[in-house]
Amino acid sequence: MRFALSRPGRSLLADGVDAAFTDPHAAAAALAAERVGLVVGALPFDHADPAALVTPADATFHAGPLPLFAGRPLPRFNRCDVTTRAEHRARVAVAVARIRAGELGKVVLARAIELRADGELDPAEVFDRLLAGSQDGDAYLADLSAAGPEYDGAVLAGSMPESLVRTEGSRVFCAPFAGTVARGATEAQDRAAAEALLASAKDREEHAFVVDWIAERLAPLCSELEVPTVPQVASTPQVWHLWTPIRGRLARATTALDVALTLYPTPAVCGTPADAARATIAELEGPRGFYGGSVGWADSDGNGEWMVALRCAELRPAEGRVRAWAGGGIVADSDPDAEYDETTAKFGTVLRALGV
Numbered sequence: 001m002r003f004a005l006s007r008p009g010r011s012l013l014a015d016g017v018d019a020a021f022t023d024p025h026a027a028a029a030a031l032a033a034e035r036v037g038l039v040v041g042a043l044p045f046d047h048a049d050p051a052a053l054v055t056p057a058d059a060t061f062h063a064g065p066l067p068l069f070a071g072r073p074l075p076r077f078n079r080c081d082v083t084t085r086a087e088h089r090a091r092v093a094v095a096v097a098r099i100r101a102g103e104l105g106k107v108v109l110a111r112a113i114e115l116r117a118d119g120e121l122d123p124a125e126v127f128d129r130l131l132a133g134s135q136d137g138d139a140y141l142a143d144l145s146a147a148g149p150e151y152d153g154a155v156l157a158g159s160m161p162e163s164l165v166r167t168e169g170s171r172v173f174c175a176p177f178a179g180t181v182a183r184g185a186t187e188a189q190d191r192a193a194a195e196a197l198l199a200s201a202k203d204r205e206e207h208a209f210v211v212d213w214i215a216e217r218l219a220p221l222c223s224e225l226e227v228p229t230v231p232q233v234a235s236t237p238q239v240w241h242l243w244t245p246i247r248g249r250l251a252r253a254t255t256a257l258d259v260a261l262t263l264y265p266t267p268a269v270c271g272t273p274a275d276a277a278r279a280t281i282a283e284l285e286g287p288r289g290f291y292g293g294s295v296g297w298a299d300s301d302g303n304g305e306w307m308v309a310l311r312c313a314e315l316r317p318a319e320g321r322v323r324a325w326a327g328g329g330i331v332a333d334s335d336p337d338a339e340y341d342e343t344t345a346k347f348g349t350v351l352r353a354l355g356v
């Protein structure tokens with residue numbers, strides 16, 4: 001399996017390679033000129049890094065989520081934290097100081113963990129468990145080999161309902177997520193957590209940066225654009241998020257990949273102003289690879305969907321190695337301990353899938 005995207009509405013499984021692209025703009029141009037009919041794969045967090053995009057030899061669309069495949073046992077994993085609690089807290093404190101000094105409005109800081117498998121690591125099995133653990137049938141898998149020798153045999157797999165962009169011909173939808181609270185232990189605590197999130201000025205501010213960014217970039221492309229002013233709440237099994245459904249109509253024929261390239265990385269994974277946020281992330285974290293990028297597909301008829309690459313792990317089956325990231329949006333009122341705990345809750349998606 002080279003590529004899989006499971007979504008509640010429409011899913012795609014793809015295999016084989018007819019053409020490969022490290023430059024996403026070349027892939028978008030090939031789609032627009034109808035030299036290829038379909039492109040699938042992953043975009044890295046940093047636009048300067050190579051993408052892992054292919055025109056697959058075989059592709060099958062499914063109505064609704066993908067079915068679960070036959071389960072094989074996973075190996076056991078030994079875990080180590082790449083970023084310690086103290087390091088993450090210190091990074092958050094630096095970011096808060098810069099935001100309070102007016103250098104930045106928001107920046108998303110992530111930490112990484114690494115896991116070593118004691119047996120065969122099968123990406124299809126990890127994908128299956130991510131899908132089984134999701135609430136609404138959301139999961140993705142993208143072979144990263146097309147990005148070059150550094151990624152030979154590497155696979156990105158994750159599960160998160162945040163859709164960067166979906167296009168159906170001229171119709172365009174975005175579902176930005178930002179602002180988080182962990183799920184409550186009882187039904188009453190869970191409901192109270194969601195209500196507190198909706199009422200949180202800090203989380204509303206964090207969320208507004210993302211909605212404003214998307215609206216600003218979509219507006220020039222659209223003849224109609226609907227941007228709700230009040231967010232809603234949505235859950236994963238681990239956390240509640242604020243999210244906003246944005247809908248529009250594209251003024252000119254374009255591909256979903258072109259729209260994704262215009263929008264990503266949004267301030268749900270990077271920050272505002274984008275250049276200052278990107279520089280802060282590079283300085284405090286180092287390279288992110290494909291975490292915070294996007295995974296999806298686009299066809300030459302203007303259809304496609306690109307997910308925000310979050311709640312994910314990069315799998316290196318030949319080395320039995322897994323690296324996962326989780327981050328959070330930092331604004332002026334962010335608290336370093338709460339931010340660390342938020343990343344712990346977000347890691348739950350990948351760790352539960354790996355049985356850790």
Ligand SMILES: C=C(O[C@H]1C=CC=C(C(=O)O)[C@@H]1O)C(=O)O
Binds near residue numbers: 178241
């Ligand atoms: C950066 C991540 O989540 C983003 C998506 C939703 C909520 C977020 C937040 O509340 O900080 C983040 O912007 C991550 O999962 O690593």
